[in-house]
Amino acid sequence: MWEDNIRRVVPYTPGEQPGRRVIKLNTNECPYPPSEKVIRALKEADYESLRLYPDPLCLKLRERIADYYGIGPENTFVGVGSDDVLSMCFLAFFAGKLPVLFPDITYSFYDVWAAVYGIPCKEIPLAEDFSIRLGDYPHENGGIVICNPNAPTGVVHPLSEIEEFVKKHDESVIIVDEAYIDFGGESAVRLIGKYENLAVVRTMSKSRALAGLRVGYAFGSKKLIGYLNDVKFSVNSYTMNLPSLVGAAAAMEDEEYFQEILGRIIKTRSRVSEELRSLGFRFRESGSNFVFVTHPEKDAEEIFEKLRERDIFVRHFNRERIRNYLRISIGTDEEMVILIKALGEILGKKGADE
Numbered sequence: 343m344w345e346d347n348i349r350r351v352v353p354y355t356p357g358e359q360p361g362r363r364v365i366k367l368n369t370n371e372c373p374y375p376p377s378e379k380v381i382r383a384l385k386e387a388d389y390e391s392l393r394l395y396p397d398p399l400c401l402k403l404r405e406r407i408a409d410y411y412g413i414g415p416e417n418t419f420v421g422v423g424s425d426d427v428l429s430m431c432f433l434a435f436f437a438g439k440l441p442v443l444f445p446d447i448t449y450s451f452y453d454v455w456a457a458v459y460g461i462p463c464k465e466i467p468l469a470e471d472f473s474i475r476l477g478d479y480p481h482e483n484g485g486i487v488i489c490n491p492n493a494p495t496g497v498v499h500p501l502s503e504i505e506e507f508v509k510k511h512d513e514s515v516i517i518v519d520e521a522y523i524d525f526g527g528e529s530a531v532r533l534i535g536k537y538e539n540l541a542v543v544r545t546m547s548k549s550r551a552l553a554g555l556r557v558g559y560a561f562g563s564k565k566l567i568g569y570l571n572d573v574k575f576s577v578n579s580y581t582m583n584l585p586s587l588v589g590a591a592a593a594m595e596d597e598e599y600f601q602e603i604l605g606r607i608i609k610t611r612s613r614v615s616e617e618l619r620s621l622g623f624r625f626r627e628s629g630s631n632f633v634f635v636t637h638p639e640k641d642a643e644e645i646f647e648k649l650r651e652r653d654i655f656v657r658h659f660n661r662e663r664i665r666n667y668l669r670i671s672i673g674t675d676e677e678m679v680i681l682i683k684a685l686g687e688i689l690g691k692k693g694a695d696e
């Protein structure tokens with residue numbers, strides 16, 4: 343009988359985290375370590391103050407992030423990874439009766455948050471080429487979530503299109519999830535002073551190599567961030583622990599290393615894209631740290647299994663429209679050489695560079 347009172351949900355399925363050393367190209371982590379400055383700040387942190395609660399306002403970290411982007415700390419919110427930030431955004435911004443809109447193919451956590459919070463939602467199909475059909479979003483809605491570059495497709499929309507969209511839907515809160523924007527694409531952070539209804543959500547998990555630290559952040563108008571804070575302080579005041587506050591602040595201070603690893607990943611992505619094309623894979627140019635590929639002659643799930651047998655993990659989504667696709671994170675050059683060789687063997691071809 344007690345089970346009648348349980349909130350039953352179908353949870354999000356995160357990518358596998360195997361406990362052994364494999365070539366791990368399945369959850370879009372950064373293949374390079376975090377900045378030395380982060381490691382040093384973590385080593386030198388004042389751990390005696392762990393007996394105290396951390397700053398509930400996370401002011402120093404918010405100031406550091408705000409300075410970096412040239413906005414105010416009152417326009418900045420931080421959370422336990424962008425999953426926490428997005429979850430709080432769903433809870434705070436989508437309390438209306440009309441359905442919240444997002445693409446049919448996008449980050450598969452959105453419909454999970456909608457379900458757990460009882461938010462009505464509606465999926466708007468992507469175009470055949472996986473572009474987001476921004477013109478198809480009805481004016482009547484309870485809010486909109488757009489991921490740019492989109493996941494798992496990697497497709498980027500130019501900032502001009504995003505601005506046009508935000509301007510047109512001025513009666514809705516628009517969340518732009520920019521988890522991958524550093525890898526290609528122009529951030530909507532510049533628009534927050536202009537549109538009160540816009541929230542831009544970012545993460546340190548991908549481009550700043552800190553998935554394990556769990557730090558995400560959001561930008562918005564002072565009013566919108568105020569509503570977000572009211573909900574956060576109604577759920578958990580002390581979301582950010584001491585190491586994450588210290589480490590994340592340090593991550594914003596090593597621009598040189600940040601640009602260096604971004605450059606490396608982008609260079610590897612362009613080389614690997616060419617090699618995948620010569621193996622017959624088809625895909626759109628990616629603006630993120632992964633490629634989303636399909637092969638006309640070989641079933642994606644079969645390739646997935648055969649890579650797995652070789653301890654190479656990529657991501658396959660058992661979902662309509664994308665069952666025959668694989669999402670492959672960009673790893674180090676060494677890892678990608680092994681991947682390409684394995685794919686060549688699986689497809690019964692010689693290695694790409696032979």
Ligand SMILES: *Cc1c(COP(=O)(O)O)cnc(C)c1O
Pocket residue numbers: 370422423424425426449489493519521544545546547553556557558
């Ligand atoms: C990885 C990812 C996130 C969440 O990342 P966190 O590790 O929780 O910061 C959010 N949105 C998209 C589209 C992602 O790919």
